[in-house]
Amino acid sequence: MRLTMTSHITHLICDCDGVLLDSESIALTVLHRELTPYLPPSMLQAGAALHSxxxxxxxxxxxxxxxxxDIAFKLGLGAADYDAINLVVGRACSEEVNAVPGVREALAAIALPKAVASNSSLERIHAGLRRCDLLPLFDGHIHSGHELGSPKPAPDVYLAAAAGFGVAPQQCIAIDDSITGVRSAVAAGIRVIGFTGVAHDRKQAGARLLAAGAERIFDDMQQLTELLGRQTA
Known part of the structure; x- marks a missing residue:
């Protein structure tokens, strides 16, 4: 389980939703609820497929x-629908979210400087981290693919996080829970560990993260300090 660390790994970069904040189950529920009414009559029995x-x-x-x-299920979404759905999802993930179990203690025990690299908006990231008392752990190093205009799987947000520290990507290690995020980190030249602790299907999620380029997977934040080879504070 232990990840062999080389001496040049000096900084930790975390995805937000699904790694720091247990928000993906909220997003899944809200998106499924909001999109189901758009299913065309010929696909009314496709609720389970839509959920997946x-x-x-x-x-x-x-x-x-x-x-x-929208394309896969012929939902016919318009610009106003996008805006309304984004608003509902963002509000729910900001107001209902909880921290991933054990993440606060795990991060506090790791001496590496830490950043966030997420596809969410800065407003949503800050709101969620503030609600869960995680914001001070990142010392202002919060980066948004949404704001950059090149979200994951593009490498830009992970590259921005490394640049924010003033270090090469190869000096960083990332934690991400999605195929999109793992591919982003790999494209940036950053080693990445996959987290499956709040995944809808942990076994399937783990296999997909490894296939996308994660070096290891784990499902319990209590394992993180061991994986990083760091002594607890």
Whole structure:
């Protein structure tokens, strides 16, 4: 289980939703509820398939997720629908979210400087981290693919996180819970560990993260300090 660390790994970069905040189950529930009424009459029995399609795409920026699901299920979403769904999802994930169990203690025990690299908006990231008392752990190093305009799986947000520290990507290690996020970190030249602790299907999620390029997977934040090879504070 232990991940062999090389001496040049000096910084930790975390995805937000599904790693720090247990928000993906909220997003899945809300998106499924909001999108089900758009199913055309010929696909009214496709509720389970819609649920699975959304679950597989969690970690993508919401508009990109909606693009793909809209095409796959012929939902006929318009610009106003996108805006309304984004508003409902963002509000729910900001106001109802809880921290991933054990993440606060795990991060506090790791001496590496820490950043967040997420596809969510800065407003949503800050609101969720503040609600869960995680914001001070990142010392202002919060980066949003949404704000950059090149969300994951593009490498930009992970590259921005490394640049924010003033270090090379190879000096960083990432934790991400989605295929999209793992691919983003790998494209940035950053080693990545996959987290499956709040996944809809942990076994399937783990296999997909490994296939996307994660070096290891884990499902309990109590394992994190061991994985990183760091002594607890």
């Amino acid at each position: 399609a959304i679950a597989e795409r969690l970690g993508m920026m919401t508009n990109l997720l909606l693009d793909e699901v």
